[in-house]
Amino acid sequence: MRIGVFCSGGDAPGMNACVRSVVRGATSAGHEVVGINRGYQGLVDENLFLDSLGEAKMSARSVSNIIQRGGTILRSARCQAFQTEAGMQKAVETLEKFKIDGLIAIGGNGTFRGLNELVERWDGRVIGVPGTIDNDLVGTDYTIGFSTAVQTAVDAIDKLRDTAESHERLFLVEVMGRHSGYLALYTALAAGAEVACIPETPTDIPGMVDHLHSLQQTGKKSIIVVVAEGDELGGALILQDKLQKAKCSFALRTVILGHVQRGGSPTPDDRILATRLGDFAVRSISEGATAMMAGEINHECVLSPIKDSFSKRKELPKEMIDLLDRMSK
């Protein structure tokens, strides 16, 4: 086969490890790999990855020394042109022109919506690999990049806790996650935060103020509140304002971690997940699978319909929400 591979949407640490795995898994099975730069934009613009000889082909050597690097050597993009009929037709023409017969897309739910449109217009096979720090995709326990983003946020909070404790302050720490509280909840659990404000549960300001006050009464010197950017009341700055108005007894500071969570060297967990799923995607596509997402559930590689990844909501484990409650006494 000639397999195309690209990264799309918000980048995630481990995307490089996944590209490496697709290339090495495919070439060792005798397939050719064509890298597409900048996700769907590269298909619209015919922007292919060229090797040192100027050929549109990814060899095993073209992915040397990238497993440890954040970002993606193929670049990523959010592509508006692909959301038009003309853009999709142009993408199909590019795939046909370069005789690509299988496409592996590493990205999030928007990327998979795009793949779902592509299968309606193109005869080749498509497989999605979940690459997003948000961990918001049905069909896999974890997405590539989530573990690293949690690690980055926890490292930052460990530092903030030192200064929070010295000054007896409360820090609101905003993490990413437009529609999902996974990143916020797992960060809060790992960092020993007292509260997580997430889109999945109502944020009750008077209740929180009472809880924080009672913690202060029992001797708590510092508080960390992890806020998902998508919390229904708003981000950390809005919550700071609301807590102040509700007469929170702690002095307040806000830190927005932002895109720092999307960078950095991937954790071993992300590298291994990326390596497993990239190789599994290659084996699946060569065995005839299409319109599926490659995921890992209970440590097993599994395929699930690509439609599920964006049409079903991935629930946060209630057990983890309750665990944080019990730990924040």
Ligand SMILES: Nc1ncnc2c1ncn2[C@@H]1O[C@H](COP(=O)(O)OP(=O)(O)O)[C@@H](O)[C@H]1O
């Ligand atoms: N409904 C759609 N139809 C076609 N393409 C889409 C659709 N939704 C998203 N895409 C494509 O997928 C790209 C990545 O989606 P986006 O939501 O930005 O990131 P992610 O894949 O990380 O969720 C978009 O920029 C667009 O090109």
Ligand SMILES: O=P(O)(O)OC[C@H]1O[C@](O)(COP(=O)(O)O)[C@@H](O)[C@@H]1O
């Ligand atoms: O990079 P941008 O365009 O500012 O987007 C930020 C968004 O991308 C993310 O980092 C990742 O989301 P996706 O993987 O779904 O693109 C979100 O957590 C965040 O809300």
